[in-house]
Amino acid sequence: MSKTTKKIEANLKKRYAKEKRFRAYGVVSLLISFAFLAVLLVTIFSKGLPAFQQTYIKLDIELNEKILGINKDSDEDALFSASYSKVVKNSLKEMFPGIKGRKQKRALKNLVSKSAAYDLRDKVLEKPTLLGTTQSYWFLAKDDVDVFMKGNIDRTLPESDRRIKDYQLAWIDKLMDEGRLEKRFNTVLFTEGDSREPEQAGMRGAIVGSLLTMLVTILLSFPIGVATAAYLEEFAPQNNRWVDLIEININNLAAVPSIVFGLLGLAVYINIFGVPRSTPLLGGLVLTLMTLPTIIIASRAAIKSVPPSIKEAAIGLGASRMQVLFQHTLPLAMPGILTGTIIGMAQALGETAPLLMIGMVAFVSDIPTGIFDPSTVMPVQIYLWSDSPERAFTERTSAAIMILLGFLVLMNVIAIVLRKKFEKKW
Amino acid sequence: MSVQTILITLFALLIFSFFIGRKRSIAVSTPVGKTGGRRNLHSRPHYYGYMVAIWAGIPALLILALWTSFNSSIISSLTVSGLSDSLQSQSKDAIGLMMNEVKNLAESGNIAAESDPVLRNAASHYQRLQGISTLAKTVIVLVVSLLGMLIGWRLISPKMRARNKVETVVRWAMILCSSIAILATVGIVFSVLFESVHFFKAVPPSDFLFGTTWSPQTALREDQVGSSGSFGAIPLFVGTLLISAIALIIAVPLGLMSAIYLSEYAGKRFRSVAKPVLEILAGIPTVVYGFFAALTVAPFIRHWGEAIGLSVASESALAAGLVMGIMIIPFVSSLSDDVLSAVPQSMRDASYGMGATKSETIRQVIIPAALPGIVGGVLLAASRAIGETMIVVMAAGLSAKLTINPLEAVTTVTVQIVTILTGDQEFDSPKTLAAFALALGLFVITLLLNYVALHIIRKYREQYE
Numbered sequence: 001m002s003k004t005t006k007k008i009e010a011n012l013k014k015r016y017a018k019e020k021r022f023r024a025y026g027v028v029s030l031l032i033s034f035a036f037l038a039v040l041l042v043t044i045f046s047k048g049l050p051a052f053q054q055t056y057i058k059l060d061i062e063l064n065e066k067i068l069g070i071n072k073d074s075d076e077d078a079l080f081s082a083s084y085s086k087v088v089k090n091s092l093k094e095m096f097p098g099i100k101g102r103k104q105k106r107a108l109k110n111l112v113s114k115s116a117a118y119d120l121r122d123k124v125l126e127k128p129t130l131l132g133t134t135q136s137y138w139f140l141a142k143d144d145v146d147v148f149m150k151g152n153i154d155r156t157l158p159e160s161d162r163r164i165k166d167y168q169l170a171w172i173d174k175l176m177d178e179g180r181l182e183k184r185f186n187t188v189l190f191t192e193g194d195s196r197e198p199e200q201a202g203m204r205g206a207i208v209g210s211l212l213t214m215l216v217t218i219l220l221s222f223p224i225g226v227a228t229a230a231y232l233e234e235f236a237p238q239n240n241r242w243v244d245l246i247e248i249n250i251n252n253l254a255a256v257p258s259i260v261f262g263l264l265g266l267a268v269y270i271n272i273f274g275v276p277r278s279t280p281l282l283g284g285l286v287l288t289l290m291t292l293p294t295i296i297i298a299s300r301a302a303i304k305s306v307p308p309s310i311k312e313a314a315i316g317l318g319a320s321r322m323q324v325l326f327q328h329t330l331p332l333a334m335p336g337i338l339t340g341t342i343i344g345m346a347q348a349l350g351e352t353a354p355l356l357m358i359g360m361v362a363f364v365s366d367i368p369t370g371i372f373d374p375s376t377v378m379p380v381q382i383y384l385w386s387d388s389p390e391r392a393f394t395e396r397t398s399a400a401i402m403i404l405l406g407f408l409v410l411m412n413v414i415a416i417v418l419r420k421k422f423e424k425k426w
Numbered sequence: 427m428s429v430q431t432i433l434i435t436l437f438a439l440l441i442f443s444f445f446i447g448r449k450r451s452i453a454v455s456t457p458v459g460k461t462g463g464r465r466n467l468h469s470r471p472h473y474y475g476y477m478v479a480i481w482a483g484i485p486a487l488l489i490l491a492l493w494t495s496f497n498s499s500i501i502s503s504l505t506v507s508g509l510s511d512s513l514q515s516q517s518k519d520a521i522g523l524m525m526n527e528v529k530n531l532a533e534s535g536n537i538a539a540e541s542d543p544v545l546r547n548a549a550s551h552y553q554r555l556q557g558i559s560t561l562a563k564t565v566i567v568l569v570v571s572l573l574g575m576l577i578g579w580r581l582i583s584p585k586m587r588a589r590n591k592v593e594t595v596v597r598w599a600m601i602l603c604s605s606i607a608i609l610a611t612v613g614i615v616f617s618v619l620f621e622s623v624h625f626f627k628a629v630p631p632s633d634f635l636f637g638t639t640w641s642p643q644t645a646l647r648e649d650q651v652g653s654s655g656s657f658g659a660i661p662l663f664v665g666t667l668l669i670s671a672i673a674l675i676i677a678v679p680l681g682l683m684s685a686i687y688l689s690e691y692a693g694k695r696f697r698s699v700a701k702p703v704l705e706i707l708a709g710i711p712t713v714v715y716g717f718f719a720a721l722t723v724a725p726f727i728r729h730w731g732e733a734i735g736l737s738v739a740s741e742s743a744l745a746a747g748l749v750m751g752i753m754i755i756p757f758v759s760s761l762s763d764d765v766l767s768a769v770p771q772s773m774r775d776a777s778y779g780m781g782a783t784k785s786e787t788i789r790q791v792i793i794p795a796a797l798p799g800i801v802g803g804v805l806l807a808a809s810r811a812i813g814e815t816m817i818v819v820m821a822a823g824l825s826a827k828l829t830i831n832p833l834e835a836v837t838t839v840t841v842q843i844v845t846i847l848t849g850d851q852e853f854d855s856p857k858t859l860a861a862f863a864l865a866l867g868l869f870v871i872t873l874l875l876n877y878v879a880l881h882i883i884r885k886y887r888e889q890y891e
Binding site: 027034256353394401 | 679688788
């Protein structure tokens with residue numbers, strides 16, 4: 001063996017070790033990235049899952065006509081405005097007699113959500129003959145009770161550190177012994193709008209708001225995006241100043257931070273055109289500009305991938321260029337265009353920052369019914385809830401995130417299926 | 427009729443005009459007593475239908491759009507001019523305030539309940555004008571539509587080149603659509619620049635660019651303490667850079683190494699699974715990252731920092747930066763993946779032929795060759811980090827502190843824009859306008875970064891093509 005070969009061989013082990021190390025760096029960085037993703041998802045899911053259950057409390061309500069001041073012959077207005085919270089309170093008092101002091105009295109009332117009175121009112125309105133009888137109903141429990149029932153309050157802590165005091169614990173224990181506390185599937189989360197009371201707060205308003213906003217966005221951005229892409233790919237003259245300007249500006253739009261679009265919405269849409277604030281219409285107008293680049297870029301790629309032979313064959317048979325576009329190119333490019341559109345929509349669905357500027361952070365408890373109603377959207381609802389101090393809202397925030405992620409997964413699955421099913425290799 | 431009903435009626439009219447146009451084209455081309463006249467037509471019958479629909483639709487829609495967008499301002503000014511002279515000579519704000527009251531009153535539908543006779547009169551005046559306007563709009567739009575339909579219908583003849591006409595209209599519509607990108611950019615520049623100019627009239631640009639204290643509260647009363655309003659943007663930009671730097675320190679090595687492993691080492695099957703999983707990180711909404719940062723990462727860092735005796739702010743820059751870093755890992759990795767795979771195979775083969783190991787090839791041949799592209803990708807990621815909003819809004823602080831200690835709370839440009847502009851805005855106070863000046867800065871910086879990055883990447887690609 002020559003001297004050089006020896007030297008190289010001596011070095012070889014070191015070099016191989018280095019090779020292994022380098023490879024390991026790659027694996028480790030991938031693993032770290034995956035670990036981040038896993039931690040993120042596990043945290044959200046473990047926090048959010050309990051929110052899909054809600055504690056209910058069973059009360060025996062005496063629908064005392066005297067206390068309510070109404071009877072079954074009263075007109076609807078009287079039935080509507082009677083003080084149902086009083087009978088709910090009385091029912092609690094009966095169950096736990098001998099409560100002294102204002103603090104404890106208030107605590108007793110706060111076992112049950114304020115929505116109990118409204119539930120009761122709806123039941124009586126539906127069936128006035130209930131008046132004068134005693135009925136047992138399940139009502140939403142107050143958020144503190146709910147948090148306790150989910151094991152998030154440690155009863156071994158000293159009383160002063162707990163949100164639930166000893167006497168409240170005794171009540172809850174007694175209710176549990178009697179089978180009057182129960183965790184059920186949380187339908188409120190899907191059927192109600194936002195509320196200041198955690199146990200009454202639901203996502204329905206935000207979901208409907210998001211859908212309306214997405215509707216406006218897709219109705220505007222899809223035709224505009226596809227028309228732009230088709231023009232740029234099929235008709236635009238080469239080396240034309242105007243066309244170059246369009247291309248530069250599409251790239252600009254893709255690069256601008258999303259928050260700047262919010263300022264555009266504020267200064268141009270609201271202040272100049274007078275588009276009503278906080279509405280899905282306004283949100284959709286702002287998000288349209290943000291999704292346009294995504295749709296245009298995807299559509300251009302899809303249109304470009306349609307083989308020229310098909311277009312030339314159509315032209316050879318006497319079709320005009322517009323006919324080629326609408327009858328051949330666009331239908332063939334449609335799967336790619338739709339995939340791009342869905343991905344753009346998914347981005348828009350998760351977008352928050354620009355919507356904060358245009359008033360979609362307002363507290364809206366009503367479910368929007370049209371694109372001119374004030375509303376909020378899912379990501380903004382998440383932001384709002386994450387800002388609320390109540391412990392129960394943390395849980396709801398995570399649940400809201402799970403719902404939002406569910407929508408996003410659904411959209412992406414549709415995009416993938418579309419791509420897989422219609423993908424053509426020419 | 428409301429705008430919605432008018433639109434629905436118009437739509438019905440359009441469908442109707444399409445059908446009568448098509449029918450008419452066949453009728454005029456068929457000699458009496460024969461069939462198959464459509465072969466005498468220049469275009470196929472449905473093009474005549476489209477043409478009539480265009481005549482019926484476009485002028486009417488234009489009028490409707492113009493009317494709707496100028497309706498409220500014209501009616502407001504008409505209502506104001508109906509007020510007595512003494513009221514009209516009030517300041518602009520007072521009139522605006524009063525008009526708001528008038529509008530609310532008119533829309534509440536209960537004018538009689540108002541006690542102030544001036545407001546009552548103005549509101550009923552406003553309501554009357556509104557009624558006239560709506561009626562006139564409905565009538566004019568529908569009449570124009572019908573007239574257009576008639577014109578289109580009369581134009582139909584066998585020699586009429588309907589297809590060419592329709593195609594020209596479609597083509598112009600396409601050009602119009604593609605020009606929206608330009609309009610949007612102009613709108614952004616205009617809105618940001620316009621308000622910024624107002625801001626710089628109140629606050630000199632040098633104070634904004636080189637000042638080191640940021641406290642945008644301006645005094646409501648003359649004698650208020652400590653709220654003189656100072657607009658030095660340096661702490662904000664330093665805070666933004668600090669958080670972005672932390673994010674890049676995390677994302678660049680992780681993203682780059684992941685990309686190298688995926689493109690050079692990983693097998694096809696592993697790659698087809700790992701790449702989409704990595705991309706999930708880019709698909710998660712930023713508000714989710716913000717929640718994660720504020721609720722999990724920040725307390726975690728604080729806990730461990732205190733365990734080793736460091737004082738960590740509960741809204742530390744580190745937490746926000748760390749989570750932002752996670753978010754931009756896929757940007758770095760997919761961009762680097764692109765540039766790595768653009769390096770020609772011949773360079774790799776040459777290196778192997780000389781006896782280099784794979785890692786030596788990567789480090790000494792591929793990365794140097796791909797470096798411009800990688801730098802471009804990092805710049806793109808940086809512009810993303812600088813413009814990121816939700817993570818910092820939820821996890822970074824509000825107080826503008828000039829520091830580069832990652833354990834302290836800093837604030838960023840985007841956080842300040844959001845805090846200033848969420849809720850009520852007054853477009854005459856420097857505080858609100860400051861947000862626009864900040865946005866201008868943000869806009870310019872991200873645009874420059876993007877421009878440079880794309881330029882580098884394009885240059886680099888050309889090198890190997």
